[in-house]
Amino acid sequence: MEKIYLDNAATTPLRKEVIAEITSVLSEHFGNPSSSHSFGRSAKNSMESSRKKIAKLLGASASEIIFTSSATEGINWILRNAIKDLGVKRIITSPLEHHATLHTVEVLVKEYDVTIEYLPVQKEGSLLFSDLESLLKDEIVTLVALMHVNNETGEMIDIERMGQLCKENKAYFLCDAVQSIGKYPFDLNALNLDFLVGTAHKFHGPKGIGFTYMKKNAILQPMIYGGEQEKGFRAGTEAVHQIAGMAKALEISYAKLEEEKEYVSDLKEYCEVQLKEAFPECAIIGKHTFYNIINVVLPFDKSKTAMLLFSLDMKGIAVSRGSACQSGSSKPSHVLAAFLSPEEQQKPNIRISMSHFNTKEEIDYLISVLKTI
Structure with missing residues (x-):
């Protein structure tokens, strides 16, 4: 059949070049990237080269890229810590978001003194710029959490315009770019985004690895405490082979x-x-x-x-x-x-x-x- x-x-499905890259790293760079000997340095070099490659492809600085297990992990971290660390009192999102966002804000509103606002949805499944604009006119410390491309309908938002509006109103902007990373050109230095999440298995990379972009002026406390991995933001030994596979997948996706x-x-x-x-x-x-x-x-x-x-x-x-x-x-x-x-x-x-x-x-x-x- x-x-x-x-x-x-x-x-x-994984590209064959990605499978080859993962296999190579598993064989040749198996050391712990936190170890100081040559095996560790080799793994560390592979990982940091991947970080620089991903950052360059997205128009970001390497220091702004934090490796995670998934975009869901990144969304949970940002939403929760934005309240605790950035003083966010309101989250604006939409009923169309992935449950990684929706279920998280439902929990947060019970745990913290935070308000959740949902943008109205139009008949064709789109959101109106004017609805967000009217909500941002007050001076409440706000995080806007919206997906770039809806995972069920494919409907897109204008992240350039949304980002500019958030900047003008001093609101933080989290973009769930899971469906568009690797399929849409990003220049994070030019976009007015504070946070962005992606995951490798949506652009022909391996499962179980993703990344969070965190703009330099929007620093959060760690999501996982322990060692100094990922600049102290996410403790735990990094999956070097997964990271290398993600970087290779993104590199090929943007080349083609x-x-x-x-x-x-x-x-x-x-x-x-x-x-x-x-x-x-x-x-x-x-x-x-x-x-x-x-x-x-x-x-x-x-x-x-x-x-x-x-x-x-x-x-x-x-x-x-x-x-x-x-x-x-x-x-x-x-x-x-x-x-x-x-x-x-x-x-x-x-x-x-x-x-x-x-x-x-x-x-x-x-x-x-x-x-x-």
Whole structure:
């Protein structure tokens, strides 16, 4: 049976060059990077070279990059410590965020004297700049926490404009860039971001490794206490092979950015055309969506919802209904529930997320299988 992977917003297959890099580091740089002997220095050099490479690719300083196990870890650290260390009294976010943000702020509002404001969501799943602007007019110490590209719909925000607004109103800005790192050019020296998080497995790197960008003027206390690793911000021996794999994946992603973006954009357009031709009444969600994500509501009976992904999986096709963190649920996601009507939420939907490894032939096969359901 042919197997087709169209769930790249959940995770991505590793590039062969990344696997080779990880294997090389495991074999040749196995020392503890905190050790002072040659084995430790070799591992330390590999790790710091990776840090410098990531920083250069993103337009940051190496000292502003902190390695973490995931973007979720970074988000938890920033949200919690911004209250404790920066005096934040209000967090502005949206109902569309990943649960790493939403569940964390729900806990924090119970633990601290902090207010949570949620931006209104428009019909197509977008946020209005004017809504954030009106909220920032007072002088409350505020952290704005928004994702650059929504992981379920692909809807984008204008982070340049949002960042400038936060700067003008002296608000801190945390950007969840999980879906766009490696697929969108960043210049963190020019952007008005105080914090940004990313994770390697979304850009063809290994799982279990990510990073937090922390601007020099927004210093937080450590997330984990212990040794002096990561400049004292995150104690624990670093996973040097994972870090090197992440740096290699990011390097290749940006070296091939324009080529792969053009290819994937064409593939997305082809997929949308084929969906509309096969199912004229389908609804593709979003207004300004990223070039590799399609979320489509299909004109099927609601009885098909529970078994849709299973039916596709039995045919070798991997897609999802939204975040992998909520897989297995037949309920509409919190993202879609924020702006779709109850009737629309009852209809089956799938998220198709593509990479340069996919082909038009795979899209054709997906459409042909959907026609049989």
